[in-house]
Amino acid sequence: LKEIYQETKIIACEDGLVLCYKTYKITIYWSSFQDLLESRDSFLLPVKKYNYIVVPKRVFDNLEDIKRFGKIIATQSGRQIIPI
Numbered sequence: 001l002k003e004i005y006q007e008t009k010i011i012a013c014e015d016g017l018v019l020c021y022k023t024y025k026i027t028i029y030w031s032s033f034q035d036l037l038e039s040r041d042s043f044l045l046p047v048k049k050y051n052y053i054v055v056p057k058r059v060f061d062n063l064e065d066i067k068r069f070g071k072i073i074a075t076q077s078g079r080q081i082i083p084i
Helices: 002-006 063-077
Strands: 009-012 016-020 025-029 036-038 042-048 051-056 081-083
Touching: 009 063, 036 063, 042 063, 063 081
Parallel strands: 036 081
Antiparallel strands: 009 016, 016 025, 036 042, 042 051
16 A cells, blocks of 8 residues: 555646556546645645545655645635645
8 A cells, every 4th residue: 555655646737636646647626626724744635525635745845845835726726725
């Protein structure tokens, strides 16, 4: 299981977030996100009641990249980030 997540890439594009796995890609459109939640350690992006995309902040190179990602997801989805 750890290998699957280590090789997953998340790309923020104009349409939504693209999750790139070894053998396939999934695009989750911005309109699919119900909320944008941010904790001290990660971004939590609920898609449905019990489905989330978790983006750990440790995957970013620096604080500026974390802020940039937060700004992109907020702007593209039209939602505000809720601190938790």
